[in-house]
Amino acid sequence: MRIKQLFIYVTLLILGGSAGVWASRYWTDTPQEQTSQPPAVVPTNLKPFPFPAKSSPKANLNFIAEAAQKVGPAVVRIDATREVSNEMGETFEHPFFRRFFGNELPIPREHIERGTGSGFILTPDGQLLTNAHVVDGTKEVKVTLKDGKVYQGKVLGTDAMTDVAVVKIEAENLPTVAIGSADQLNPGEWAIAIGNPLGLDNTVTVGIISALGRSSTEVGVPDKRVRFIQTDAAINPGNSGGPLLNAQGQVVGINTAIRADAQGLGFAIPIETAQRVANQLLTTGKADHPYLGIHMITLNPELSKELNQDPQLGFKVTNNEGVLVVRVVDDSPAQKAGFKPGDIILSVAGKPVTKAVEVQEEVEVSTIGETLAVEVIRDGKPKNLKVSPGSFPTN
Numbered sequence: 001m002r003i004k005q006l007f008i009y010v011t012l013l014i015l016g017g018s019a020g021v022w023a024s025r026y027w028t029d030t031p032q033e034q035t036s037q038p039p040a041v042v043p044t045n046l047k048p049f050p051f052p053a054k055s056s057p058k059a060n061l062n063f064i065a066e067a068a069q070k071v072g073p074a075v076v077r078i079d080a081t082r083e084v085s086n087e088m089g090e091t092f093e094h095p096f097f098r099r100f101f102g103n104e105l106p107i108p109r110e111h112i113e114r115g116t117g118s119g120f121i122l123t124p125d126g127q128l129l130t131n132a133h134v135v136d137g138t139k140e141v142k143v144t145l146k147d148g149k150v151y152q153g154k155v156l157g158t159d160a161m162t163d164v165a166v167v168k169i170e171a172e173n174l175p176t177v178a179i180g181s182a183d184q185l186n187p188g189e190w191a192i193a194i195g196n197p198l199g200l201d202n203t204v205t206v207g208i209i210s211a212l213g214r215s216s217t218e219v220g221v222p223d224k225r226v227r228f229i230q231t232d233a234a235i236n237p238g239n240s241g242g243p244l245l246n247a248q249g250q251v252v253g254i255n256t257a258i259r260a261d262a263q264g265l266g267f268a269i270p271i272e273t274a275q276r277v278a279n280q281l282l283t284t285g286k287a288d289h290p291y292l293g294i295h296m297i298t299l300n301p302e303l304s305k306e307l308n309q310d311p312q313l314g315f316k317v318t319n320n321e322g323v324l325v326v327r328v329v330d331d332s333p334a335q336k337a338g339f340k341p342g343d344i345i346l347s348v349a350g351k352p353v354t355k356a357v358e359v360q361e362e363v364e365v366s367t368i369g370e371t372l373a374v375e376v377i378r379d380g381k382p383k384n385l386k387v388s389p390g391s392f393p394t395n
Helices: 002-029 063-074 095-101 271-284 301-308 333-337 356-364
Strands: 075-085 110-121 127-130 140-144 150-159 164-169 190-195 203-214 228-231 243-245 250-258 266-270 294-299 322-328 344-348 372-378 381-387
Touching: 063 075, 063 110, 063 190, 063 203, 063 243, 075 127, 110 190, 127 271, 140 164, 150 271, 164 271, 228 250, 250 271, 266 271, 294 301, 294 356, 322 333, 322 356, 333 381, 344 356
Parallel strands: none
Antiparallel strands: 075 110, 075 140, 110 127, 127 164, 140 150, 150 164, 190 203, 190 243, 203 228, 228 266, 243 250, 250 266, 294 322, 322 344, 344 372, 372 381
């Protein structure tokens, strides 16, 4: 009986398993009922996200350090000493003091004034560039290299109008700088300054080229003949004379001027100007600057109106723009060429000019003694003048 029941159970198990396998195949082969959800919309113009290629080269993040390492050994500290005399004040000229001292008034005392600046080596035999105001009033300076070596430097020449000076030390195989081009700069480029601010040797600061072609009047030094580079790289006392570098570590300027009334503004002399002046200083010991002998201003409508209301001017201003000759210096090249107050300068050497600083720049690059063509308007009519620039008077 038990055997019979066991047989029935086995038979039912086999039949149930077969039914399950059959049902499984049925549901697999039969299409499923579709839902009512709308199909997803896929953009036809979809593009893969542009991840950077793994093989793309990385930017050089250490270019500032590389520039400083390359140029640093050629940047020097310049220590200058000069004797300064304390002039006797007007107090001792008073009759009260005369009663006691008579003719034996106190003798003006002299004291030593010390200053520190920067410079950089141009040639392996020791020619250096720096600022004129760093070495002004002395013929010899102490030059200290980055490696600590100290040399006695001889001032070969200075030029106050561009604030450039050349110093020579007796040495060989010195590290030198690479010269770049300020003419190729653009605002926004990297700017690297190296110098000895506040006595901290070989200090590196970085910023950008903020602007180009700043006139000496804009910078606050109207007696200079320079179109300055403006930078926000930190330039402090002691940086004067040091190099301003581009991202490749090439010298594009000499750090020189600081605006005491502003933060983050520094100025540098373009290297092309410095080289031109340095070549003259090395050749002749001085730099000659072409000179016409005119006082001029840039006109605008408000200024023209104001000038015409001045009864002592001596002429009427008929233009609202251009470069007006206000005064002609006696016995100057301009006077000999026929310039007159009231002339409005239109062009110099064939180049149109609209600002006084543009006239100055064209005169600066002219040659002393050679003919320079200047077109002016006089009494409403154009007139061509021929002038031979002289050398700027030093006195």
